Amino acid sequence: MLSILTLNIQATSRRRADALLAWLTGRPEQILLLTETSSGDGTAHLLDCFRRAGCQVHHPPLPGDRGTAMISRVPLTVRPDITAALSIPGRAVAATVHTDPPVTVLGVYVPSSDRAPAKVERKRAFVTTLVTAIGGLTASERAHLVLGGDYNVIPRDHQPPYPGVWLPFEYELFDALTAAELTDAHQHLAPAVQPHSWFGRSGNGYRFDYLHVGTALRDRLHGGSYLQEPREQRLTDHAAVSLDLDLATPTLDTRPVPSTAAPATLF
Numbered sequence: 001m002l003s004i005l006t007l008n009i010q011a012t013s014r015r016r017a018d019a020l021l022a023w024l025t026g027r028p029e030q031i032l033l034l035t036e037t038s039s040g041d042g043t044a045h046l047l048d049c050f051r052r053a054g055c056q057v058h059h060p061p062l063p064g065d066r067g068t069a070m071i072s073r074v075p076l077t078v079r080p081d082i083t084a085a086l087s088i089p090g091r092a093v094a095a096t097v098h099t100d101p102p103v104t105v106l107g108v109y110v111p112s113s114d115r116a117p118a119k120v121e122r123k124r125a126f127v128t129t130l131v132t133a134i135g136g137l138t139a140s141e142r143a144h145l146v147l148g149g150d151y152n153v154i155p156r157d158h159q160p161p162y163p164g165v166w167l168p169f170e171y172e173l174f175d176a177l178t179a180a181e182l183t184d185a186h187q188h189l190a191p192a193v194q195p196h197s198w199f200g201r202s203g204n205g206y207r208f209d210y211l212h213v214g215t216a217l218r219d220r221l222h223g224g225s226y227l228q229e230p231r232e233q234r235l236t237d238h239a240a241v242s243l244d245l246d247l248a249t250p251t252l253d254t255r256p257v258p259s260t261a262a263p264a265t266l267f
Helices: 014-025 041-052 117-135 139-143 168-179 185-189
Strands: 002-008 031-037 056-058 067-072 076-078 092-097 103-109 145-150 209-213 221-227 240-245
Touching: 002 103, 002 145, 002 209, 014 041, 031 041, 031 103, 031 145, 041 056, 041 067, 067 092, 067 103, 103 117, 117 168, 139 145, 145 240, 185 209, 185 221, 185 240, 209 221, 209 240
Parallel strands: 002 031, 103 145
Antiparallel strands: 002 240, 031 067, 056 067, 076 092, 092 103, 145 209, 221 240
């Protein structure tokens, strides 16, 4: 079984990183996609603890900005060729996992924006280049792709709909994923359930965080859910999203994660 979890860590502080570390090490998922990472001490401590435990950790440098990291306790090969043409390459991380058959995992942190023209164009450029990168994969890689992270957009059928808030290109990201034959894992597993992964100050809920799978993985979906504990425990302001794929999966020889928090066993 291959299990994947994505979580926005809200550019964790050093103090909050210990609590996040304790929660993440208590999870069973083998691959963690962490979004809104930073170049600060909190992210560095969190990733270093997993690295010292023998996990593969990949965090493209992005000084002064927020990015994405991948932590894995299963063997994989990093794929910078997939992310190199993105408008902000450090906002994404990609790797091919040595499962049977191989699966490519692409984690992304789409920029947020208000209606300020520069921010809108920054987000538009990232979305456009992301769609192009996915389209540039071979048909087999796209069929065996897991895309996940904080998309910072909502689909057209989101409840509540928030009319007038989103620009056409933001909705069109989901149109492009559908055209690429990528399936929203949660919607496939629980089509009648509308979760939210982030809440505004007024209490409005948004589904910003997702995991999508290619056609060859759709029937291998074994389970998955939105996990509200990180948000409810104030470890971050987002819920986590997980999925399980029925795939033969080798493991790395990992050790318990070292930290200054209460002892925890890796995953």
